Amino acid sequence: MVNFFEVIRRALNGRYYTETDFAMKVVVPKLREVLEKYDIRYDAENPVPDDDDLADRLFQAGLELCAETGCYCTSTSRVIGFTKQEILEGLRDAPSAPVFGEGTDEKTMVARQPESDEPPYCFLGAGGGIATTEDVYVRLVEGYGRNPLINSVTCPTITLINGMTVQAGTPLELLACIRSVELGRAALRRAQRPGLPIMNSIASAVTDAGKITGSAFGLRNTDAWVVGFMAPLQVNFERLNEVAYVRARGGQIVGESGPIMGGYAGGPAGTAVISVAYHLLSVLVLRASAHLNFPIDFRYGCNTSRQIMWPFSISTQAICRNSHLPLLNLTYVAAGPMTEMCLYEIATAIVNRVASGGNIEFGGIAKAIKLDHLTPMEPRFASEVAHAVAGMTRAEANELVKKLLPKYEDRLADPPLGKKFQECYDWGSIEPCQEYIELYGRIKDELTGYGLEFN
Numbered sequence: 001m002v003n004f005f006e007v008i009r010r011a012l013n014g015r016y017y018t019e020t021d022f023a024m025k026v027v028v029p030k031l032r033e034v035l036e037k038y039d040i041r042y043d044a045e046n047p048v049p050d051d052d053d054l055a056d057r058l059f060q061a062g063l064e065l066c067a068e069t070g071c072y073c074t075s076t077s078r079v080i081g082f083t084k085q086e087i088l089e090g091l092r093d094a095p096s097a098p099v100f101g102e103g104t105d106e107k108t109m110v111a112r113q114p115e116s117d118e119p120p121y122c123f124l125g126a127g128g129g130i131a132t133t134e135d136v137y138v139r140l141v142e143g144y145g146r147n148p149l150i151n152s153v154t155c156p157t158i159t160l161i162n163g164m165t166v167q168a169g170t171p172l173e174l175l176a177c178i179r180s181v182e183l184g185r186a187a188l189r190r191a192q193r194p195g196l197p198i199m200n201s202i203a204s205a206v207t208d209a210g211k212i213t214g215s216a217f218g219l220r221n222t223d224a225w226v227v228g229f230m231a232p233l234q235v236n237f238e239r240l241n242e243v244a245y246v247r248a249r250g251g252q253i254v255g256e257s258g259p260i261m262g263g264y265a266g267g268p269a270g271t272a273v274i275s276v277a278y279h280l281l282s283v284l285v286l287r288a289s290a291h292l293n294f295p296i297d298f299r300y301g302c303n304t305s306r307q308i309m310w311p312f313s314i315s316t317q318a319i320c321r322n323s324h325l326p327l328l329n330l331t332y333v334a335a336g337p338m339t340e341m342c343l344y345e346i347a348t349a350i351v352n353r354v355a356s357g358g359n360i361e362f363g364g365i366a367k368a369i370k371l372d373h374l375t376p377m378e379p380r381f382a383s384e385v386a387h388a389v390a391g392m393t394r395a396e397a398n399e400l401v402k403k404l405l406p407k408y409e410d411r412l413a414d415p416p417l418g419k420k421f422q423e424c425y426d427w428g429s430i431e432p433c434q435e436y437i438e439l440y441g442r443i444k445d446e447l448t449g450y451g452l453e454f455n
Helices: 004-013 018-037 050-069 084-093 134-145 170-192 206-215 237-249 270-282 306-322 340-356 375-391 394-407 434-449
Strands: 071-073 078-081 122-124 152-154 227-228 251-257 290-293 327-332 361-363
Touching: 004 078, 004 237, 018 050, 018 270, 050 084, 050 270, 050 306, 071 152, 084 270, 122 134, 122 375, 134 170, 170 206, 170 394, 206 237, 227 237, 227 340, 251 270, 270 290, 290 306, 306 327, 306 340, 306 394, 327 340, 340 361, 340 375, 340 394, 340 434, 361 375, 375 434
Parallel strands: 122 152, 122 361, 227 251, 251 290, 290 327, 327 361
Antiparallel strands: 071 078
């Protein structure tokens, strides 16, 4: 595999473009070209397609896009380019079974296949959601840790520290990042899960300085650092600084991409192709031990719409059939906690992702933008559905998704916000209120009627 020093050299000396020219004169035309060449077309009737030839053509389209465009470094206005042979060598050398966590909480993340009966790795928690206070933060993380199906945790973002609003690039950001790690570790000990890995690094970090500083106060090499690309197919030196730091300390990286359906990627077909390209670049540029993908529907700010199900599913199938680097899929739902819509969105998305071969990250409730609108109940529901879906065929998943979508899709533009954590959980026991327990049970019973078998 091309080494990391060579990646930096290419970032400094690669082909020069303005950011606009790279997007509009390189990425967009090439994406259109490979869509036509490999006959990649959106199938609105099948949100979980069952077509191995299409999945393999999609992978080849993503491979060609990656080789022709490379990754643009916004810090230097240069392209980090790779040949097709270098990309294939990178895939050959990529990790296939990274291990995270310690003691009884140690867990291997495997590269699943479509329709696999292997239970997915469950990376659960806040998914970037926002906690207003440290008390809320600690109770949320402890609640996440109590879930027996959780394999790693994604902690919330802290917005206040000592009564002051955290601002990026200030000492408050660094202090919030330090506090995040300290509180997260303490909360997991309270949950009797001290070895559980914190895999979103530090959600409160905006800058590389914040993430690196906070890491020194309790993150372990058995945790993971999520390092993300920017759209379209871009990275900057702040993210590469994080890669350099993590590699020097012997830690592991989860590469991250969130292509926008309706942005440079275009529609569903383009979103599927560019998702594959990000996976390949994650191996080479971010030196990832696993990759996390979360395409977003621009119209709704979530990824549970009918139109985004198809690219999510087929790109997952393409990657899982042609790469042994483990893939995680992150779901963002539109509705808030303790609503029927939220649980229907979760079920639909998890069926779509797991039957297609993905592992899961879950935690983005109410689009991850409403303060304290997240609870441990939603990630637990996601993990229970994920385990129930393992072994389901794509044809079965397709029919189930088509039954579930009409239950909420007409409300995506104006979803119910639900209730805050403090309103639907008991503060002392960190247990859900009776109303939420009854709603949860009713939706699970309905899913059981559709054929899901919960343990």
